[in-house]
Amino acid sequence: MPSREGAKTSRNQKGRILILGVGNLLLSDEGVGVHVARKLMEMDFPPQVRVVEGGTDGFGLMHVLLDADRLILVDAVKGGGPPGSIYRFEVEDCPPFPDVFKTSVHQISILEVINLSALIGSTPRTTVIGVEPKRLEMGMELSPEIEAKIPKVIQFIREELTLSLGNLSGKGPDEAF
């Protein structure tokens, strides 16, 4: 009988990678993750890579999350840098926010969902690629400076993918694509 670790490894060997773009498409730069996801959907990726437009869903994304061995999350991030700044960090680097949790009622943030899903399954290792927004007003278009950063964001995602595909399949990065 395989050990639990063994089971986990074999699951990892499937190497299902999820690229999840989240945000609200109706609030201009807030939707940058969704805009990126849509661009990615037009591109070709290896079959184990799945691109999902998560919108502003929280709990409802848990079923997608738990289906992945590796998650690349694309979202607007308020990091304090100038608009268009791109951040790349592991989800563990971003502390959960108990003060929000205390009084909140309904929907929960994507980071909370990742945390919560650990209660019932194994949460995929998660890297956030974030973009500092310029404006969050109502509108379906990105600000030009943010739009201009999309190719760069996609390049970072590709780098993550190359590394992950290499690690997850046991092959070197060069063989992954």
Added chain:
Amino acid sequence: MGKRITIDPITRIEGHLKIEVEVENGKVKDAWSSGTMARGFEALLLGKDPRDASYVTSRFCGVCFSVHQMASVRALDAAFGAQVPWGGILLRNLVMGAEYIYDHLVHFYHLSALDYLDIMAIAKYTGKDPELSKVKEKVVGLVQRGDTFPLTPRYEPDEFSVKDPDVVTTAVKHYLDALKMQIKAKNMGVIFGGRAPHYQSIVVGGFTQYPDINQVARFRSMLDELAAFVNEVYIPDVVAFGTGPLLPLAKAGIGGGHRNYLSYGSFELDEAGQKLLFKPGVVVGVKGTEGLTVRPFQHEKITESVRYSWYKNDTPRHPYEGAQVFDLERRDAYSFVKAPRYDETPMEVGPLARGVVDRDPMLLGLMNDYGVKPGAVARHAARAIETKKVVEAMYHWCDELTAAMTKPGFKIHDTDHWQPPAQGEGAGFFEPPRGALGHWIRIKDHKIANYQAVVPSTWNASPRDERGLRGQYEESLIGVPVPDPENPINVVRVIRSFDPCLACAIHLIDPRTNQIRKFLVE
């Protein structure tokens, strides 16, 4: 003058719903409910192809997107003159039914139950049940690692909180089980809906994806699992809590408010659309369960007041005429939410409203047997009971779908009415989990000339109106006991019992620390 307590944010998404209460002698004397974010997404639709409406409106809300899609296609069906074939109706209903199960389970177990539990009682569990011991181990492990999220007590337990270690540990086990069940419910909806969160297959005229027999079988077997959970876990939990430790709250009808109820009606049970699972209707001034007079619902009687909202001064208007001009300097205004009224009367919408309008035998039976008055606890009961009703209807729809699929000429879409008319108007009504949702569209020159959505939480969370009548959240807080102003747990219980959602929302990651800057890569 009493002490003012402000609870902001009350929705998990920051800054969208703020509740202010004035407490005097340990009770709420007055209350103000305020939506603190400007809406008005409707403006994005003007001049667009009407078929874009269901796509754009499904992004109004971070939580209830698919139901906007549904109300929107119903408004478009009406405006285009589309006759949705029975197959299309069934598929829409099955996808929406999955949404109900998902939504109500999450609301009860993950968003509300912790307000009624003294979670730390788990540590005192001494029973031998292997499953419950595992739960104890898990939670104690989290506490020891200092990672109490997501079970951190949000308020101090009070005299109504359940403290029995066996009961609390069982409840937390159900919380974990329900996490798996909500995933199942989501996956079930995706079988027909296409990808989630934004279902692709629900469009004006019907549905786009023909189902196959395997899909129906898969759907059914997932439904079996969910039905078992609803009937054997969810309903018994709600009844046990409501008639046990929470009975004093239930009998006092804490959080009852105006006790006026509105349902638009939803979910066709037959091809002619004569029989609905939830009937439309209006009930005003409910005192007990006897002699409820249900009046017919007429959408012409809906108006929206902006007397206390940050909009340009205007008389109350029907949604067809509704406008969206903000006035942030407006005197006396305290909310971005307008105040919808039915026949100039504030209404509650949602599961309790549907249960009362339907004179649901199980709900009214429970209320009679235990002397429960309409209020926060009855709202949780109504939500559980209607989940059971929806599950039963879903079996019926599966049967109907299987029968319809095998008949020649099986249709799921009215393709003759796909092109937008030069002009027209249509109203689309739907009863999503949170309550009455209406979309109104006017079309001119094949384009959207006006669009308005009146969402469930607008009814419940509305501010005062021309007559100074409070909205339902506000009214339901009057008299609520707040013995300790530092711990307004009853206020939160009442508001949460409505399943508040003003989440037309910003979701960006805001770590509240400058640490993230060190991860700048470009």
